Amino acid sequence: MIDVLYFAWVRERIGLPRERVETSAATVAALIEELSAREERYAAAFADLSAIRVAVDQELTDMDAPLQGVREVAFFPPMTGG
Amino acid sequence: MIDVLYFAWVRERIGLPRERVETSAATVAALIEELSAREERYAAAFADLSAIRVAVDQELTDMDAPLQGVREVAFFPPMTGG
């Protein structure tokens, strides 16, 4: 079980801020494929992966990051702080 | 007659902050030669011209600047503000 978090317009498109996901996906990319296959709103949120950033256990990483032993994955658009 | 001002260690070496000088020097360089010929303390202050900056009528300029119509000339070391 992994906590999956969504922020900004990713959260709005998927329609929830976080959920617990039962998955055996080996990587972030595989998890996105699983989610996108579930429902149209996930497919819509993940349609353009160049617009998606990912953090694994609160560290920025990329789509190839492994999920073994991971507790938390977050998806969001490019950050706009400052 | 020109007001000649001295600042920082130039003032200390010459031993006064300002004086009125009767001169027909055409340029700043010529004025420095006149002053240096006067007394040793001027010669000492102007010994190394690479260490001297000059302002004519309160504008930074160089040794070739003409003195025609000028009211005020100031000599000082490189500035150290900020």
Add this chain to the structure above:
Amino acid sequence: MDIRVQQAAFALGQELERFAAGRPDTGAVVSFTGQVRDEGGTLASMEIEHYPGMTEKAISAIAAEAVARWSLTDCLVIHRYGRLAPGERIMMVATAAPHRGDAFAAAEFLMDYLKSRAPFWKKETGADGVSWVASKEEDEAALTRWDRTP
């Protein structure tokens, strides 16, 4: 090193005054303050979302990197989240160093990284409705200038 992520407003003057005071090895203090522009009167409000937990970690890592790269005597980051009106202050950074070059470089580095590497997202409510602020290519490009600098 003082990192704060908060909803409440902060007192810019008091923060800078306190940050700069009583540190006789500091010759230079640089501050940056980000404010909500009203975009010619069209902006009604800005909402800043963040990722609690990760935000503090990400800012701390950025600040630690700045301290490692430059000779700093201290640095401060305050970043707000929640709803802000035009003219309100969003965030501030301050850096203290013996010399001005380090203080300036570290402050710019902090801003460039906070802009694109700390998990904040801005949503604007204006004349055209509600929209998420898009990241700018120039903000991503700004990071590359720190690749070479020591």
Add this chain to the structure above:
Amino acid sequence: MDIRVQQAAFALGQELERFAAGRPDTGAVVSFTGQVRDEGGTLASMEIEHYPGMTEKAISAIAAEAVARWSLTDCLVIHRYGRLAPGERIMMVATAAPHRGDAFAAAEFLMDYLKSRAPFWKKETGADGVSWVASKEEDEAALTRWDRTP
């Protein structure tokens, strides 16, 4: 544009607070503050001499150049003269702009030019007696970076 050359201390926090306030077209405010370093406890005091009359003109010209080069909504320069103790504030600049790049560049430009082109001279009284602060080659070199930049 606000230029002040004064013997009296200034209230950094209050000045920045006032400078940054009430300007909804400003997204970015940068400040720089210069303080007297104690040089590891060896500095007793610093005396700053200036050229009354020329000082204000020189700073105004430098500030006007900054306003011409970058998109600024305002700038502020306060520079003290006279005797200062370690830890005391010597001067501050502040710049306000729609965007951070302009505010940072203009503040660094102001500092580089104030350092070598405004008629101030610093004399230190320390363990080795009294000496005039020498200008640094790097301060003169810093000016050349502004030759190319728009």
